[in-house]
Amino acid sequence: MRRTWMIVSLMVLILPATARAQVQLNGPETIVYDSIGDRYFVSNMNTNHVIQIDRSGNYSLFSTAVTHPYGMTIWDGVLYVGGDQGPRGGITGIDLVSGEVVFQLLSYTWYYCVNGVTADTSGHIYFACTGRSTLERVDLESTTSQTIAVIPIPNAVLFDPRHNRLFVTTNEFGSLLYTVDLSDHSVSTIPFRYGQFSGLALDPLHNLYVAYFANRLIYRVDSTLTGPIPIASSGHNGPEGICFDRVHSLLCVPNLLANSVSFLPQQVDVWMTCDSTYGRVPFATGL
Numbered sequence: 001m002r003r004t005w006m007i008v009s010l011m012v013l014i015l016p017a018t019a020r021a022q023v024q025l026n027g028p029e030t031i032v033y034d035s036i037g038d039r040y041f042v043s044n045m046n047t048n049h050v051i052q053i054d055r056s057g058n059y060s061l062f063s064t065a066v067t068h069p070y071g072m073t074i075w076d077g078v079l080y081v082g083g084d085q086g087p088r089g090g091i092t093g094i095d096l097v098s099g100e101v102v103f104q105l106l107s108y109t110w111y112y113c114v115n116g117v118t119a120d121t122s123g124h125i126y127f128a129c130t131g132r133s134t135l136e137r138v139d140l141e142s143t144t145s146q147t148i149a150v151i152p153i154p155n156a157v158l159f160d161p162r163h164n165r166l167f168v169t170t171n172e173f174g175s176l177l178y179t180v181d182l183s184d185h186s187v188s189t190i191p192f193r194y195g196q197f198s199g200l201a202l203d204p205l206h207n208l209y210v211a212y213f214a215n216r217l218i219y220r221v222d223s224t225l226t227g228p229i230p231i232a233s234s235g236h237n238g239p240e241g242i243c244f245d246r247v248h249s250l251l252c253v254p255n256l257l258a259n260s261v262s263f264l265p266q267q268v269d270v271w272m273t274c275d276s277t278y279g280r281v282p283f284a285t286g287l
Contacts, residue, residue, distance in 0.1 A: 023049075028255065029043045029240050029241055031043075031242065031254045031261055035245075038054070039055065041062060041074075044069065046068075048069065050079070062079075063094050065092055069081045070083055070117075070241070071115055071157070073119045080117055085106050088111055089106065091106075091114070091125055091127060103140065107145075110136075115128040115155055116154070116168075116241065118166065123139065123141055124137050124139055125138040126138070126148075126159065130153055133153055134149070135149040151187065152170055153171040154170050156169045156211075162206060166180040169200060176190060200242070203251075208225065209251060211236075211240060216239065218234075218236065218242065238256035239255060245263075250265060251264040
């Protein structure tokens, strides 16, 4: 969806006013967690601000490189942000250390169109082009793009490394949750209806969290994507591009209509694997 005191638990932890005095959230659309820097980034769709929040709750301005930033993802030390640059839209990459723009792929056909953004483990960025009802893949090495699927009014996009696929929500009311198989770009749907949804997140146990913008809810669906759909959290005000902080087991929710973010502890055990076939290996063999 194109659309501080900070809650840090299911109970309320009040941050001092000085933590938010210098920088204000204004239409927080997406939040992502940077595990290396132990910090969060929040895109503000009503401004050109990407705001950084440290673990002490201090806000600071990280970047103004993207006009109306929406979806974001982190890959290989770079924050990739979907948004506009002049009359063109696309993906802008911002180095996490220097804050400098190190990647950009823009098109006039993507203006005011780029929404959810995600990355696989092989050097590709995927984004929902809402206005064109397409999913686009960006190859970071060749700086080229390709339309891989047509889905009605796509919104959030999330890479599922266990099955090498994308989850996709749409802005259609009563729509299904879509999946796109990245091996052949075939489109399928999950066989139960949610509603009109926005953000997506996966926890370490592969449970899927789905933000319901209109109903102010976050649903949690088990890793089999079957059975009942319990509510993980309620009472939000325009939940959008959510993420799961696996280091601290926090579900992170931007409340777009309240200009705030919520950090909600989840009971998730640490998950690890030694399976070398997990995900898609980006390295060459025979070195």
